[in-house]
Amino acid sequence: MLSATLPGMGQVYNQKYWKVPIIYAGFGTLYYFLDMNSSEYRKWRQAWIARVDGNPNTIDDFPRHSTAMLERAMDFYRRNLEITYILTAALYLLNILDASVDAHLMNFDVGEELSFGMDSHPIPSASNNVFPRHSPQLKVTIKF
Numbered sequence: 001m002l003s004a005t006l007p008g009m010g011q012v013y014n015q016k017y018w019k020v021p022i023i024y025a026g027f028g029t030l031y032y033f034l035d036m037n038s039s040e041y042r043k044w045r046q047a048w049i050a051r052v053d054g055n056p057n058t059i060d061d062f063p064r065h066s067t068a069m070l071e072r073a074m075d076f077y078r079r080n081l082e083i084t085y086i087l088t089a090a091l092y093l094l095n096i097l098d099a100s101v102d103a104h105l106m107n108f109d110v111g112e113e114l115s116f117g118m119d120s121h122p123i124p125s126a127s128n129n130v131f132p133r134h135s136p137q138l139k140v141t142i143k144f
Contacts, residue, residue, distance in 0.1 A: 003099035007092060010099025014106060023095050030088045037084055041077035048074050 003010030007027065008020040043061075048070040050058040062070060 003096045007095045010096070010103065014099060014102040016102055019098065023091075026091050027088070030084055030091060033084045034081065034088065037077050037081040041074060041081055044070060044074040044077060 001010075002013050008023045011017070011019040011023065047061045047065075048067070050060050051067050051070060065073075
């Protein structure tokens with residue numbers, strides 16, 4: 001719940017301090033792209049509106065670009081803006097999920113009784129006694 005209130009606070013509570021700068025660097029980067037894509041979208045949208053409004057007195061900021069080019073640029077920055085909003089929401093949810101998983105696994109016992117081992121032994125094949133063949137075997141042991 002702390003990370004939902006203020007991103008990074010759940011990581012501080014779980015004593016995973018090294019994750020906090022990563023979270024804020026991610027939010028800072030996404031804020032930069034939100035600001036840049038938003039301003040570029042507004043710039044190209046205003047130019048497109050000035051071109052298609054039908055008023056000959058409006059000043060066109062991009063007279064060398066076609067109307068289709070203005071529309072493509074406007075759509076490009078709008079799509080990037082929407083993707084950046086989705087990524088920001090995903091980072092926020094990932095921050096909450098990370099803090100929640102760390103909190104639940106904080107008291108997880110990793111004792112000596114817990115182990116996982118893999119071992120391979122060839123098994124003699126009974127098909128030909130003159131030239132014994134070995135077939136592979138995989139043995140997995142799990143102790144609780």
